[in-house]
Amino acid sequence: MRLTRAWWWIVFLIGFLYFFVPLLGTFIFSLGNPLGAGGAPPSLEFYGNVLGASDSGFWSHLAYSFVIGTITIIVSIGLLLPTAFWVRLRVPRARPFVEFITLLPFVVPPIVLVFGLISTFSHPPLPFTYTDIGSSALLTFAYVVLSFPYMYRAIDTGLQSIDIRSLTEAAQSLGASWPRIIVQVILPNVRVALLSGAFLTLAIVVGEFTIATFLARPAFGPYLSLLGQTKAYEPAAASIISFALTWMAMILIAFIGRGSRTRVAVTGAR
Amino acid sequence: MTATTAQGALPARPGRRRFSWTWLGLVPFFAFAGLFLIIPTFYLVVGSFQDKAGQLTLQNYVDLGSPQISNAFFSSLEISIVTAVLGGAFGFLLAYAIIGGGLPGPLRAGVLTFSGVASNFAGVPLAIAFVFTLGRVGLVTALLKTVFGINIYAEGFTLYSKIGLELVYLYFQFPLMVLIMAPAIDGLKREWREAAENMGGSSAQYWRYVALPILTPTILGTMILLFGNAFGAQATAYQLTGGTLPIVTLVLSAQLRGDVLNNVGLGYAIAMGMVVIMGLSIILYLWLQRRAARWQR
Numbered sequence: 010m011r012l013t014r015a016w017w018w019i020v021f022l023i024g025f026l027y028f029f030v031p032l033l034g035t036f037i038f039s040l041g042n043p044l045g046a047g048g049a050p051p052s053l054e055f056y057g058n059v060l061g062a063s064d065s066g067f068w069s070h071l072a073y074s075f076v077i078g079t080i081t082i083i084v085s086i087g088l089l090l091p092t093a094f095w096v097r098l099r100v101p102r103a104r105p106f107v108e109f110i111t112l113l114p115f116v117v118p119p120i121v122l123v124f125g126l127i128s129t130f131s132h133p134p135l136p137f138t139y140t141d142i143g144s145s146a147l148l149t150f151a152y153v154v155l156s157f158p159y160m161y162r163a164i165d166t167g168l169q170s171i172d173i174r175s176l177t178e179a180a181q182s183l184g185a186s187w188p189r190i191i192v193q194v195i196l197p198n199v200r201v202a203l204l205s206g207a208f209l210t211l212a213i214v215v216g217e218f219t220i221a222t223f224l225a226r227p228a229f230g231p232y233l234s235l236l237g238q239t240k241a242y243e244p245a246a247a248s249i250i251s252f253a254l255t256w257m258a259m260i261l262i263a264f265i266g267r268g269s270r271t272r273v274a275v276t277g278a279r
Numbered sequence: 280m281t282a283t284t285a286q287g288a289l290p291a292r293p294g295r296r297r298f299s300w301t302w303l304g305l306v307p308f309f310a311f312a313g314l315f316l317i318i319p320t321f322y323l324v325v326g327s328f329q330d331k332a333g334q335l336t337l338q339n340y341v342d343l344g345s346p347q348i349s350n351a352f353f354s355s356l357e358i359s360i361v362t363a364v365l366g367g368a369f370g371f372l373l374a375y376a377i378i379g380g381g382l383p384g385p386l387r388a389g390v391l392t393f394s395g396v397a398s399n400f401a402g403v404p405l406a407i408a409f410v411f412t413l414g415r416v417g418l419v420t421a422l423l424k425t426v427f428g429i430n431i432y433a434e435g436f437t438l439y440s441k442i443g444l445e446l447v448y449l450y451f452q453f454p455l456m457v458l459i460m461a462p463a464i465d466g467l468k469r470e471w472r473e474a475a476e477n478m479g480g481s482s483a484q485y486w487r488y489v490a491l492p493i494l495t496p497t498i499l500g501t502m503i504l505l506f507g508n509a510f511g512a513q514a515t516a517y518q519l520t521g522g523t524l525p526i527v528t529l530v531l532s533a534q535l536r537g538d539v540l541n542n543v544g545l546g547y548a549i550a551m552g553m554v555v556i557m558g559l560s561i562i563l564y565l566w567l568q569r570r571a572a573r574w575q576r
Contacts, residue, residue: 027449219517
């Protein structure tokens with residue numbers, strides 16, 4: 010028994026090293042590689058360059074991605090919550106069709122999706138890519154599509170755990186309209202599921218590179234990519250910051266979703 | 280002529296349900312998905328069967344067989360399968376280690392949190408992190424050289440290759456496996472083990488005849504997810520190799536930028552090839568899911 014337990018420790022140790030060594034390497038380089046030959050003493054200069062320099066662009070790109078991420082979440086919930094609600098309440102026969110469509114983003118990888126979007130919307134009748142605002146809208150809609158699989162499942166699981174029929178009937182007998190039922194009765198009851206889906210969306214959108222690049226948007230992913238190709242130690246600092254952001258999003262999800270099932274996303278910024 | 284007879288026959292067709300107005304509530308969703316997912320994909324389908332003049336052709340699909348394109352597909356398949364199998368196997372072991380391996384309790388929560396972060400820490404920042412770790416002057420490369428006297432780059436290793444990319448992909452592959460397998464292993468019922476022990480079964484027999492057969496559909500299904508995860512990945516590989524590694528997502532990127540093949544029909548066909556491979560894998564996944572669900576009641 011003791012021997013087998015030692016084996017499991019070894020497995021854990023390998024996982025631990027795989028996880029932390031790249032972070033350690035990046036962290037050391039983010040301090041200016043003080044361990045290297047003739048290395049300078051550790052310095053926070055490169056974090057300063059990324060976060061503070063007037064020409065850095067870090068904040069503006071991050072802000073852009075945050076705004077896009079927030080709009081994505083609102084559109085995604087606005088679209089999927091009423092749909093999942095209506096399917097459960099009135100048209101259960103539509104479930105296979107809706108589920109099929111929410112699974113499609115697995116089948117159409119981001120690079121293929123953006124290819125299709127550019128081919129469809131870069132000419133009349135719907136020339137989204139002609140204007141900046143149009144391209145940003147297209148980027149948002151693409152992210153809404155990417156959020157379908159886990160967002161729909163999160164909402165649907167949330168709805169499953171409450172008695173939507175009784176809630177709806179109670180609200181109706183008090184004279185509530187459909188929008189009011191969804192916003193004031195159903196939404197507060199599934200907010201845990203919505204919040205974990207929302208933070209996952211944010212984590213994915215803020216790091217997304219493929220779609221943002223091909224739509225030529227000033228998002229955080231393309232910014233980080235360019236930084237990685239042009240600077241020495243700054244990319245390490247930016248990666249550490251980016252890792253910290255991912256970490257925060259996951260902590261928030263774990264904190265909000267205590268007791269609920271782990272949510273796993275396989276679409277997004279790979 | 281046939282149209283009129285068909286129309287005339289319609290009302291007489293038995294068992295045809297009346298259109299239900301409640302379906303109208305789903306119009307926004309179907310309209311959105313149609314506009315930004317179905318129509319763009321359909322556009323690629325149609326385009327893949329047209330030549331530059333818009334004439335119907337199968338030439339684009341014939342061109343998929345050219346060495347450059349087919350090699351890219353094979354490389355992508357190889358990378359996806361290797362990382363799915365290795366990531367899946369190691370992820371399963373790690374999931375078992377924290378649940379059934381007798382490791383201290385806090386490690387379990389730690390590994391699960393780390394896995395949540397690592398499975399989402401992908402793309403550009405991940406590629407950058409590996410450059411600083413296993414790149415030419417990276418931390419591990421330098422350590423191996425100065426401490427052990429091994430120059431891995433002189434030995435033929437390079438991060439900017441298939442094997443390098445596989446190492447990078449594994450960083451998000453095995454944590455994803457942990458996240459999905461941990462609840463599945465946790466879901467093995469205590470009664471099953473007790474029943475096996477009551478009948479004199481050893482721990483090995485329990486695993487061989489009870490636990491593994493129950494978990495197999497979940498294990499294989501998750502490996503398929505990992506496969507798709509790697510197959511559709513573009514950002515990590517692009518950042519790592521500057522878009523030069525011949526895998527299918529990067530070939531398609533180059534095609535989209537218009538700087539290599541400059542044949543848009545071929546681009547459509549490549550995209551379709553990817554959709555078909557992803558589609559087949561998701562069908563297999565759904566079938567395995569159904570089998571796995573049998574034991575989850």
